[in-house]
Amino acid sequence: MHTIIEPFRIKSVEPIYFNSKEERIRILEDAFYNPFLIHSNDVLIDLLTDSGTSAMSSNQWGGIMRGDESYAGSPSFFRFQKAVQDITGMPLVIPTHQGRASEKILFSILGGKGKYFISNTFFDTTRTNIEFSGAEAIDLLCEEGKFPSVPAPFKGNLDTELLKQCIIEKGAANIPLCMLTITNNSGGGQPVSMQNIQEVKKICSEYKIPLFIDACRFAENAWFIKIREKGYADTPVPEIVKEIFSYADGCTMSAKKDAFANIGGFLAMHDADLAQL
Numbered sequence: 001m002h003t004i005i006e007p008f009r010i011k012s013v014e015p016i017y018f019n020s021k022e023e024r025i026r027i028l029e030d031a032f033y034n035p036f037l038i039h040s041n042d043v044l045i046d047l048l049t050d051s052g053t054s055a056m057s058s059n060q061w062g063g064i065m066r067g068d069e070s071y072a073g074s075p076s077f078f079r080f081q082k083a084v085q086d087i088t089g090m091p092l093v094i095p096t097h098q099g100r101a102s103e104k105i106l107f108s109i110l111g112g113k114g115k116y117f118i119s120n121t122f123f124d125t126t127r128t129n130i131e132f133s134g135a136e137a138i139d140l141l142c143e144e145g146k147f148p149s150v151p152a153p154f155k156g157n158l159d160t161e162l163l164k165q166c167i168i169e170k171g172a173a174n175i176p177l178c179m180l181t182i183t184n185n186s187g188g189g190q191p192v193s194m195q196n197i198q199e200v201k202k203i204c205s206e207y208k209i210p211l212f213i214d215a216c217r218f219a220e221n222a223w224f225i226k227i228r229e230k231g232y233a234d235t236p237v238p239e240i241v242k243e244i245f246s247y248a249d250g251c252t253m254s255a256k257k258d259a260f261a262n263i264g265g266f267l268a269m270h271d272a273d274l275a276q277l
């Protein structure tokens, strides 16, 4: 038997409220069975999201005390900027309060009526930001990703044949960007293979469409590539991460997932003209 013992201690305890079956029935009825209308205080085990559910490390809590709140030129920002640049290789970094704020900035600039955005699957906040701008969000998930009981290593892949057809049908000029969500959280947190990222990039480049990554679970996706994709077993995860981002023109990030923060996010990119907007 192989036992994995986590190399950390968790030191804080937060009380939670246990409600009765009758109370839970009433809560569900009052919310019209819509989980977005339930108050989180009423939820014992929250399966709606993985957002902000991890414990922060002692260094992260300590970092809050070391944070410099200067009106301008804060060293905390430069530390943050360097970390994002080192991981993504993208020089332009815009901090946001969480993932949906990055999406709001990006799609209110690039979106609008008559525009189309394509993804393996847009997360619900991303789709909402796109549709709010008047544009259309199109999910082109691979076939095996649509069947939860079918085992396959990379069920978050984007269907590249459908991608080509969709670009031809909608017109490349009307598609401001294509986005890969890694991992595909709305599809059960399924990973995307490096091969799929490469193929999507190749098609996007052919049609001069920028490729963005919704990077919430980039580290976990890299781990899946290491253990499931041929040729990566001996590649360290940071190198896999670098390769993933090397195919991207930009990314949005909710730091509440693989960065284990309580709150935070960013938008990063290569294009200085777009960053200026």
Ligand SMILES: Cc1ncc(COP(=O)(O)O)c(C=O)c1O
Pocket (backbone or CB within 6 Å): 049, 050, 051, 098, 099, 100, 101, 123, 125, 126, 181, 183, 184, 185, 186, 214, 216, 253, 254, 255, 256, 264, 265
């Ligand atoms: C894939 C993905 N994108 C974007 C978001 C939105 O991030 P946030 O909750 O930080 O606004 C989430 C949140 O769960 C997500 O899972």
